Amino acid sequence: VGRLSHGTDMLLQLTYSRTQPGDLAPKDTVDEDFEIVETVGRGAFSTVYRAVQKSEKNRYVALKLLHSGIQQSLERKEGIQPNPYVTEEELIARLSHPAICRVHRSGVTGSGRWYSAMEWVEGETLVEVIRRHRTGLPLLAVADIIAQLGSVLSEMHKLQVVHRDLKPANLMLEG
Secondary structure (H helix, E strand, O other), rough: OOOOOEOOOOOOOOOOOOOOOOOOOOOOOOOOEEEEEEEEEEEEOOOOOOOOOEEOOOEEEOOOOOOOHHHHHHHHHHOOOOOOHHHHHHHHHHOOOOOOOEEEEEEEEOOEEEEEEOOOOOOEEHHHHHHHHHOOHHHHHHHHHHHHHHHHHHHHHHHHOOOOOOOOOOEEEEE
């Protein structure tokens, strides 16, 4: 089955819809380092792109960019509460498990939108794997996935990190 990789509730909520104002196009750059390759997913709060990080030997990253409307809402609340996305990145950075996607860098774009560059994982989401195996996954594969997920959750809970959106669409199976 391969390595299970996930981010807290932030990695790859893979539902694609039409472009929105503020979306980036291929060849656009973020922070003068990340060149957009393609849009790979869109959630309620952000869009995820596959991008090339030029400063790191052109490695692929999953670049999460907060929607401009969400960014504006956070700015109106500034001072009342910290940006929950920055707080989330700080929590993820504390985790050390081979199945957890690493955050390479996060920051703010020139236009003031928050972004996060995460490890790019080649593979399929668990929901895609389940759909492909219509009659069910082999028992050993299911046991392997459950064991890996249990190990990840154990690591997270030791550090008091709670995943708020754990579902098959947010789990990548590498391989």
